[in-house]
Amino acid sequence: MVVHVFLIRNDKLLLLRIKDINNEYFNHYSVISDYLERNETINQAAVRSIKKIVGIDIEPESLSMKGLIRRKNAEENNIEFFFECSKWSGKIINNNPEKYKNFRWVSINDLPISTIPYIKTAFENFGNDFEFYDID
Numbered sequence: 001m002v003v004h005v006f007l008i009r010n011d012k013l014l015l016l017r018i019k020d021i022n023n024e025y026f027n028h029y030s031v032i033s034d035y036l037e038r039n040e041t042i043n044q045a046a047v048r049s050i051k052k053i054v055g056i057d058i059e060p061e062s063l064s065m066k067g068l069i070r071r072k073n074a075e076e077n078n079i080e081f082f083f084e085c086s087k088w089s090g091k092i093i094n095n096n097p098e099k100y101k102n103f104r105w106v107s108i109n110d111l112p113i114s115t116i117p118y119i120k121t122a123f124e125n126f127g128n129d130f131e132f133y134d135i136d
Contacts, residue, residue: 001079002035002079003083004082005031005032007085012108013123014104015031015104015111015115016030016100017101017102020098028116032054053096054093055090055093063083064084067125069082111123
């Protein structure tokens, strides 16, 4: 299981460019994401991931669940949770330079073509109500 967090500020979304050449999405943009650890709730995983990847602190109640995707292919069958967060404390930094080249704020209405396709689909299709998508 994976958690993803859409950090939103002033109608802009924080995207991270993937640096790891072993990642199938090398040089694509993603959002904060990480696998759940053993005995961790999805909210705890989101809070931990945000701190681990961009160094900011959030309160669990500032997370808003936006949707769920079951993403499957020949190698994996993942359940992926998507949250939105627009309230935090601290300065955003690249705490994971071995995985991410850099980050940038982009308009929520104009995501780059190099955004990971399922991340882009999730962001563009999740409205105010909780939604579920099944992606092959």
